[in-house]
Every structure is written in C-alpha cells, then in structure tokens.
Amino acid sequence: MYDAGKIVVGLAVLVGVTAFPVWYGLARGTSYQLKLEAPPNGATECVLPVKDGTMRAQHMQLLDAWRTEVVRDGLRNKVTVSGKEWDKSLTKTCLGCHSNKTAFCDRCHNAASVTPSCWNCHVAPEGGQ
Numbered sequence: 001m002y003d004a005g006k007i008v009v010g011l012a013v014l015v016g017v018t019a020f021p022v023w024y025g026l027a028r029g030t031s032y033q034l035k036l037e038a039p040p041n042g043a044t045e046c047v048l049p050v051k052d053g054t055m056r057a058q059h060m061q062l063l064d065a066w067r068t069e070v071v072r073d074g075l076r077n078k079v080t081v082s083g084k085e086w087d088k089s090l091t092k093t094c095l096g097c098h099s100n101k102t103a104f105c106d107r108c109h110n111a112a113s114v115t116p117s118c119w120n121c122h123v124a125p126e127g128g129q
Helices: 004-028 054-072 090-097 104-110
Strands: 079-081 083-084
Touching: 054 090
Parallel strands: none
Antiparallel strands: 079 083
C-alpha cells in the first residue's frame, strides 16, 4: 500500500462532495414546500387536518382507501369527521372545494414528479384544466 494516504484523501474528498447538498440543506434549515391557494369557495374544513400537514401527507392513502371501499367493496356510506358528514367521493367532496385541477392538483403532483391515476377513471373538472 504505497498510496494509502492518497486513497484516504481521495475518498474523503469524494464523500464530502457527494454529501455536500445534504449538508447544505441541513445548514440552511429550510425545506421546500409548495404554497397552494385556499379553496376559492371559502371552505375552512377538510376531511383530514390541513394546518399540521396531515392532509398533504396522507391524502393519497385516504383516496386509495375510499376507492377500495366504494368501488371494490360497494360501501358508499358517508364519513363523519368533527361532526360533519362527507361523501366518499373525489368529485363530490374533494373537487367541490378544489375545482381547478391545474392550479391545485397539477401544481403539487408536477412538483413531486408523480402521475396520479385519478384521471384514468374520473373526468377532470370543466374549466379547471
């Protein structure tokens, strides 16, 4: 091992350069979060809590559960959250407030680089494309 010192220095430089973006992001203490407009109809409630980020983090699990219950199991009963009843429906419940697909759904999904399968079955809202 004639070049052990050079190898160790080279590996240290490689690790430092590779990990720099992570260290830089942690040092800044900020994370990217897309700002969305409030629903145009002035709605103040949602099926899951919005302010603590629960809705943003878990909306896909909620929609998948609703899809399974409604389409596969035939359970169309309403969901009661904080004393208010909600239909298990993308078009009746979610799109009732978030009717502009381009300004709401697409902004988040494009930023996250995901392609949801909602629109394979559902018709996108008119005027919101």
